[in-house]
Amino acid sequence: MSQDFLATRNAQFRHQVARRLAGDLTEEEFKPLRLMNGVYLQLHAYMLRVAVPYGTLNADQLRALAHIADKWDRGYGHVTTRQNMQFNWPRLTDIPDMLDHLATVNLHAIQTSGNTIRNVTADPFAGAAADEIADPRPLAELIRLWSTDHPEFQFLGRKFKIAVSGATTDRAVLKAHDLAVRIRQNDGQIGYEVLIGGGLGRTPMVGQTLAEFLPQADLLPYLEAVLATYNLLGRRDNKYKARIKIAVHEHGLENLRDLVEIEFARRRPTFKGADQALLTQLEQQFALPVLPLRDAAPYYTARDADPGFRSFTDTNLAPHKRAGHAIVTVSLKPYGGTPGDITSDQMRILADLADRHAHSELRFTPEQNIVLPHVALADLPALYHGLLAAGLATANVGRASDIIACPGMDYCALATARSIPLAQDLSAMLHDTGLDGKLGKLGIKISGCINACAHHHLADIGILGLDRGGVETYQITLGGAPGDDMRVGTRTGPGFSADDIVPAIERLAQAHLVLRRDADEGFSATFDRVGMAPFKAALYPETTKISA
Amino acid sequence: MSTQPNFHVVTANALDTGDVVYLTGCDEWSPEILTAEFIDDTEHADFRLFVAQGQTRLVVDAHLAEVEITDNGPVPLTRREALRAQGPSVAAPQPHAIAAE
Numbered sequence: 001m002s003q004d005f006l007a008t009r010n011a012q013f014r015h016q017v018a019r020r021l022a023g024d025l026t027e028e029e030f031k032p033l034r035l036m037n038g039v040y041l042q043l044h045a046y047m048l049r050v051a052v053p054y055g056t057l058n059a060d061q062l063r064a065l066a067h068i069a070d071k072w073d074r075g076y077g078h079v080t081t082r083q084n085m086q087f088n089w090p091r092l093t094d095i096p097d098m099l100d101h102l103a104t105v106n107l108h109a110i111q112t113s114g115n116t117i118r119n120v121t122a123d124p125f126a127g128a129a130a131d132e133i134a135d136p137r138p139l140a141e142l143i144r145l146w147s148t149d150h151p152e153f154q155f156l157g158r159k160f161k162i163a164v165s166g167a168t169t170d171r172a173v174l175k176a177h178d179l180a181v182r183i184r185q186n187d188g189q190i191g192y193e194v195l196i197g198g199g200l201g202r203t204p205m206v207g208q209t210l211a212e213f214l215p216q217a218d219l220l221p222y223l224e225a226v227l228a229t230y231n232l233l234g235r236r237d238n239k240y241k242a243r244i245k246i247a248v249h250e251h252g253l254e255n256l257r258d259l260v261e262i263e264f265a266r267r268r269p270t271f272k273g274a275d276q277a278l279l280t281q282l283e284q285q286f287a288l289p290v291l292p293l294r295d296a297a298p299y300y301t302a303r304d305a306d307p308g309f310r311s312f313t314d315t316n317l318a319p320h321k322r323a324g325h326a327i328v329t330v331s332l333k334p335y336g337g338t339p340g341d342i343t344s345d346q347m348r349i350l351a352d353l354a355d356r357h358a359h360s361e362l363r364f365t366p367e368q369n370i371v372l373p374h375v376a377l378a379d380l381p382a383l384y385h386g387l388l389a390a391g392l393a394t395a396n397v398g399r400a401s402d403i404i405a406c407p408g409m410d411y412c413a414l415a416t417a418r419s420i421p422l423a424q425d426l427s428a429m430l431h432d433t434g435l436d437g438k439l440g441k442l443g444i445k446i447s448g449c450i451n452a453c454a455h456h457h458l459a460d461i462g463i464l465g466l467d468r469g470g471v472e473t474y475q476i477t478l479g480g481a482p483g484d485d486m487r488v489g490t491r492t493g494p495g496f497s498a499d500d501i502v503p504a505i506e507r508l509a510q511a512h513l514v515l516r517r518d519a520d521e522g523f524s525a526t527f528d529r530v531g532m533a534p535f536k537a538a539l540y541p542e543t544t545k546i547s548a
Numbered sequence: 549m550s551t552q553p554n555f556h557v558v559t560a561n562a563l564d565t566g567d568v569v570y571l572t573g574c575d576e577w578s579p580e581i582l583t584a585e586f587i588d589d590t591e592h593a594d595f596r597l598f599v600a601q602g603q604t605r606l607v608v609d610a611h612l613a614e615v616e617i618t619d620n621g622p623v624p625l626t627r628r629e630a631l632r633a634q635g636p637s638v639a640a641p642q643p644h645a646i647a648a649e
Contacts, residue, residue, distance in 0.1 A: 045566035410636035
């Protein structure tokens with residue numbers, strides 16, 4: 001994003017804030033302007049949502065976020081499930097200064113809200129994953145440049161979320177997005193699968209393939225055709241029926257595809273290759289750093305000597321495309337802590353560690369953690385001790401205590417129940433009972449309202465907080481999955497009170513330990529094999545006894 | 549704990565800071581619910597809300613919240629308003645929390 005563009009845009013917003021404070025703009029006039037710049041009004045304060053494009057940032061950008069947290073907020077930031085960072089306590093009067101500071105490191109908050117194309121998300125292991133066909137970030141950046149301030153798509157019927165992946169495993173929740181692009185390879189040629197119509201919220205739907213394999217040069221005009229078709233076809237009479245998933249549902253995928261093809265034929269000739277030239281440039285910018293093969297003996301020695309390190313490397317590492325290296329996920333889920341929160345001090349330490357051991361690169365993940373994508377095995381012991389000293393070495397990535405939770409009613413103006421205290425209590429219970437280690441991989445996701453920001457539908461154990469007659473009630477769904485075989489979980493039955501939900505989840509976890517075939521059988525696999533009944537019996541023992 | 553009939557307060561967020569504020573009987577906006585004007589008359593509550601909604605250079609999202617006056621002071625009747633009055637029920641992470649696991 002050019003500095004001129006950001007400077008102009010920030011100056012524009014500074015002027016808009018001044019006009020609002022002076023009374024020259026009403027709140028009705030100002031609200032869409034602030035939303036376009038990522039500024040929400042939450043329960044207790046404004047909230048600034050900073051776009052972290054496709055979750056990728058460098059060490060200096062993380063330091064800038066730390067500076068913002070200290071100078072204009074309360075010393076911490078919150079990583080979201082869309083790979084952004086939210087600040088929960090800014091003053092409206094300070095936000096123009098915050099945006100100017102973000103611009104110094106080429107960050108901004110544009111289109112992190114409002115009915116526009118939102119910040120593009122991507123595989124958090126992008127550029128490093130062993131199963132990658134191609135790094136999705138150049139394409140994600142191309143889409144970002146195309147969609148930012150795109151005049152035709154600033155007032156869509158509803159928000160529009162795009163995700164991109166270049167790996168064989170889906171780590172970007174592609175099928176839960178309005179539109180997703182999956183890089184594919186066919187006879188040595190790179191092309192793109194385009195999926196549309198995914199989404200969660202009150203009407204969860206699984207994305208479907210609109211185009212199997214688009215040539216590279218056709219992608220942007222095709223995306224433009226999809227957006228233009230949605231812009232005309234999507235409903236504007238009911239905000240709950242305005243997402244593209246409803247258009248797909250109401251008009252049918254085939255009809256929509258026909259309309260997109262007509263629009264594509266009209267637009268394709270206007271794309272004369274500048275986008276492809278830019279994509280080539282971007283591919284060079286995202287080149288893999290030089291990763292020399294080093295002696296990994298210190299790693300193996302430390303694994304043998306230090307159980308804490310061994311435990312960390314068992315859970316928090318993923319395979320890297322280069323031998324002798326690993327992808328490290330830094331958990332932002334300390335036991336009993338708030339999922340996704342990170343203090344400014346921790347940000348600075350992590351930035352320093354990234355400089356020292358990870359080629360200054362970081363990624364925010366949809367699971368509200370932070371990835372160091374390129375770490376030599378030889379550097380892992382030193383990195384681990386640095387993380388340990390900063391309270392960032394929790395060895396629980398992918399485990400039950402790696403809970404995804406939205407801000408819930410503690411912060412969010414839309415929420416109907418709190419999420420964070422429940423996440424904290426569950427995490428503490430899982431740790432204190434030893435269940436976290438025994439359960440192995442298990443996903444728990446908690447949303448504080450039906451908007452499903454924590455993707456609770458797609459969890460082994462999903463929890464939805466609702467308000468029932470002024471009382472917080474938590475419904476449970478089981479057997480959801482986020483990846484290639486995305487599916488929506490099944491509701492178990494009546495909800496639980498805030499006092500009863502943690503014991504209920506403990507009973508579910510204990511039941512899984514009894515029911516699973518062996519330690520390698522994951523929760524959803526057990527659920528598929530044995531069905532709902534035994535889990536229901538564990539959840540509702542009294543009801544089961546009465547009805548038996 | 550003795551209780552009295554329920555009251556209304558006028559509440560909003562301050563335009564410049566976003567802070568939760570309450571309308572006092574002196575037409576000022578206070579961050580303390582204790583200093584709010586407690587209104588037991590529906591018509592008067594509507595009138596005070598009308599006044600508040602006109603103060604668009606000072607506040608955003610002015611609305612009425614129902615409160616119960618208890619021995620411990622005013623208690624909003626909905627969890628949402630209780631959280632607005634008291635702040636989040638969870639502590640923010642503290643810088644000194646950095647320590648070995």
